[in-house]
Amino acid sequence: MIRTLLFTLATCLIAAQAMAADIMALWDYKNPALSEQRFRDALATARGDEALILHTQIARTYVFRKDFQKARDILQPVELQLQSAGAEVQVRYWLELGRTYASHQHSEQSQTPEAKDSARLAFDKALATAQQARLDGLAIDAMHMFVFVDTAAEDQLKRGKQALALVEASQQPEAKRWEASVRSNLGEALYELGRYDEALFQFKQTALLREQASNPTAARDAHWHVARVLRMQKHYEQALAIQLGLERDSEAMGDPKHYIFEELALLYRALGSEERAKHYTALAKAQSI
Numbered sequence: 001m002i003r004t005l006l007f008t009l010a011t012c013l014i015a016a017q018a019m020a021a022d023i024m025a026l027w028d029y030k031n032p033a034l035s036e037q038r039f040r041d042a043l044a045t046a047r048g049d050e051a052l053i054l055h056t057q058i059a060r061t062y063v064f065r066k067d068f069q070k071a072r073d074i075l076q077p078v079e080l081q082l083q084s085a086g087a088e089v090q091v092r093y094w095l096e097l098g099r100t101y102a103s104h105q106h107s108e109q110s111q112t113p114e115a116k117d118s119a120r121l122a123f124d125k126a127l128a129t130a131q132q133a134r135l136d137g138l139a140i141d142a143m144h145m146f147v148f149v150d151t152a153a154e155d156q157l158k159r160g161k162q163a164l165a166l167v168e169a170s171q172q173p174e175a176k177r178w179e180a181s182v183r184s185n186l187g188e189a190l191y192e193l194g195r196y197d198e199a200l201f202q203f204k205q206t207a208l209l210r211e212q213a214s215n216p217t218a219a220r221d222a223h224w225h226v227a228r229v230l231r232m233q234k235h236y237e238q239a240l241a242i243q244l245g246l247e248r249d250s251e252a253m254g255d256p257k258h259y260i261f262e263e264l265a266l267l268y269r270a271l272g273s274e275e276r277a278k279h280y281t282a283l284a285k286a287q288s289i
Helices: 002-026 032-043 048-064 068-080 087-099 113-133 136-148 153-169 179-192 196-212 216-232 236-252 258-270 274-288
Strands: none
Touching: 002 032, 002 048, 032 048, 048 068, 048 087, 068 087, 087 113, 087 136, 113 136, 136 153, 136 179, 153 179, 179 196, 179 216, 196 216, 216 236, 216 258, 236 258, 258 274
């Protein structure tokens, strides 16, 4: 009986992970319209929980397009079937509902106390359900979303430590893939608290993980954070070498970044080169328009 139960639980876990992997394969985060089409195509053969999960992801594509009401409309039929649905459906429903109220797609003006409260309630439900069902990757996703509702650095540090502990304890691939993002968030919280040595460690770990994952764009962003901390520690020459390398790389990619120019302006000003500082300030301003 116990062996049968364990086998059933293991089978359910494998199925949940396979479902998540399929979703990841269908996503193109830079092209939400294409992602929506892929999810709708997959609906042709989907049944039960799988179909409901696909609907949650279709809703998310509208969050990326900042059509939050459309996303909620798509989620409404999922809500009607929530009580009879499995844990993954429930977690994904609450995650996506929360994201319609608070996410990086929302304007600062839209983040009223009421909106944050709605998002927090949804993320709380997503986290509790994911933890109970041992859906570690989705639990970390929920923890990660609290950064948009509890914005104090102390709160973000607490959530970041909680998420990193789960990443390190979990054996699930969907949890392990979060490590770079979790460490980046931790680094940002530590940076805001002025704990620069600890922030530098987290950002260096993030850069290493991004490089190991062959994600050059994300690795460059991580190195930018490393250099920013070095500037705050007054290691200006080290920071300058990194930012100049990032400038060359971004130009080679045809994707110059205003925040690299902003850091270069600050570094040259700190080094007493006002002419170079003004040059990069002008580039940053032009790139921001």
